[in-house]
Amino acid sequence: MKHIDNNGRRSRAIIANGTIFMGGQVADDLSADITEQTRQTLARIETLLTENGSDKTKMVSAQIWLKSMDDYAAMNAVWDQWINADGAPTRACGVVEMADPRILVEIIPTAIL
Incomplete structure (x- = not known):
């Protein structure tokens, strides 16, 4: 099991058994409207996926x-x-x-490698 960005309270993501389990992802700019917060949140998810050997086509679920x-x-x-x-x-x-x-929005995705 690999912990990604663990701060002692939470990990941003965990890779286990070929699956990436992510914690809730939110926008960087919380003063933005829902459209921009959603864009930023999805960009953050895409970065985490890419950095860990996956991509959005391998997402199996998302809680929004x-x-x-x-x-x-x-x-x-x-x-x-x-x-x-x-x-x-x-x-x-x-x-x-x-x-x-x-x-305004938080997304919790799960993807395979």
Whole structure:
């Protein structure tokens, strides 16, 4: 098992048995709107995947947390442009109270190597 970016409380990701399990990924700029936060979050996911020998076509699932379902359509517009439509992962999307009220979207992906 390989821990990626472990800070003693959490690992950004763990590789085990040919699978990359990621913690929740959020945008860097929390003052941005939902469109930009979604773009930044997906870019962060893509970087983690690439750095660890995978890519978005190998995502098997994604949990998406939104601060408000009012952002669902805007988030989906960015997601739909980013994801491989012919090989989209399983997905769930719901509303949660975020750890930081500026976070509008958090995505928790799982991918194979």
